[in-house]
Amino acid sequence: MATAVKTGSSYGDTGLFRDLYTRVLRHGGEECGVLGITSAIDGEGKSTVVRSLALMLANDQALAKASGETGDILVLDCNQRADEEEGVTREFMVDLAPGLIQYLGMRAELEEAVKPTFLDHLWVMPIGGTQHNFSVLIRTPRMEELMEGLRARFELIIMDLPSVLATTDAQVLGALADQIALVVRAGVTPRRLVSQALDEMDREKLVGTVLNDVRPDLPKWLSDRL
């Protein structure tokens, strides 16, 4: 069923994401309970990376096999956006609300906000829509408590964080993660903005970068000669 999830915006080739996770563990240490995925600006493909990584891990059940634990994975959508169709929850076929916003606003319980998907070990906590005081909500103690609770319950939490340069929420939410990976879209993101984003991030937590949408710049016959 996992293979049927392949769409025009997800990667069907899971090998790449297996490599990604392996390197995250290698560079960041085995104790990566919360992995944040962010980017410098919007539209660089971080939600796609989050989705595909989660699907791969859940499909593989690698976590469960390796650790002997439940191997449950949670995708935590922390990225407010105008277009709900672009969220991580689109492909998981779950309701957008209630989600994180409703939970932090005490309008929903955790069991309502965290939703199972069609894969056994994959759960999703959607953002729940847009809220004008989202920046305030994530700075409350309830957010920290939520993370502690989720850590105890899930083997791995993958956070879809907002863009670093779009809002300071990325720094606040990134502080709740163990490791952060920065997604950069090839051919789109200027170097200046990537440098700016790197300056604003916590470099201690930066486990590495993901270069997205890479196209071969030259045909093979020419590339071999140059």
Next chain:
Amino acid sequence: MRPYFATLFRAKWLYMVALVLMLTGAVAGSYLMAGTKYEASARIWIDRPVLGNLVEGANQYGVNPAQTQGDILYQLIQTDSFLSSVIRATKGGSALTGRPSEDAPVIEAVRENLAYTVVGMNTVVLAFTSEDPVLCQQMVQATMDQYRKWVMESRTEQSTAQLAFFREQVEFYTGQMNAAKAKFDAFRAKNPDLRAPGGEYLNIELNRLQREYEGARDLVSTAQYKLDQATLVETLSTGGQQLDFRVLDKPTVPAEAASPLKAMMKLLILGVGASFGLVLTAVVLFTWMDRAVRTADDLAKLTDAPVLVSLPDLQAGERKRPRTREKRARGVPKGADLAGAEGR
């Protein structure tokens, strides 16, 4: 080099379309601009004059008569008045209005198409290029005629000046001779007996006066000789007999176009070069202006953090896969819609 090639291949179709459009424009432009050109020419033999310039000596034309005449012709062609005279003698004369500002472009156009070549020591080839074959012949003929007229007028003026000069010389030396003769005669009249005591001193003075007289007489003789020569030169110039150039090959109306492809090829090569140059400039410019992160190396330069993975452009890969191959891969029978197989 790699970044420049990468820029080129990134938008290769755009550059190719631009290049094809520019090359098409270059070909069309070359064809339209080159036009059909005709050329008429005349060969002129330049000889040393029978009687040289008496003031400057016989070697007026130096070692290379054709080169000297060619230089004179060149200077004349640079003169608006000379070319105006040439143009008025042809069918193009109606284009001249007499107003310098309006005539200048017409004269300049003729100057650009009028050319001379020095061949060897005695031959000058005069040529004119135009889209009108009759005008070509008329221009060359008119140039030769005007040049011949100028030469004759110049010679006449020169010989007139020379005549005046030599006449003055004769008069001057004649005056000197008469004065010396008068002194000699006066001394003889005053000292009839040279054998008187102190006569040897008188003899010396007498000899001196005699030599002075004879010297002045020689000068008169020389000046008179030159005057006679200058008179002869003037006579010949006026009579048109002293012409030191002859037309070997008269200009005729050309029947065939002269090297039509040559001009077109030159423009075409220029156009092709400019097209490739513009595309190359655009590639270099866009490469310098490119500030995006494109490769893992670019990203590695910005941070010490490792590049965990490079994810390919999935959309581009799907676009390149042919629809039929896609159907076959998914087991869709022929004639069925691919969307149907996806359950949409």
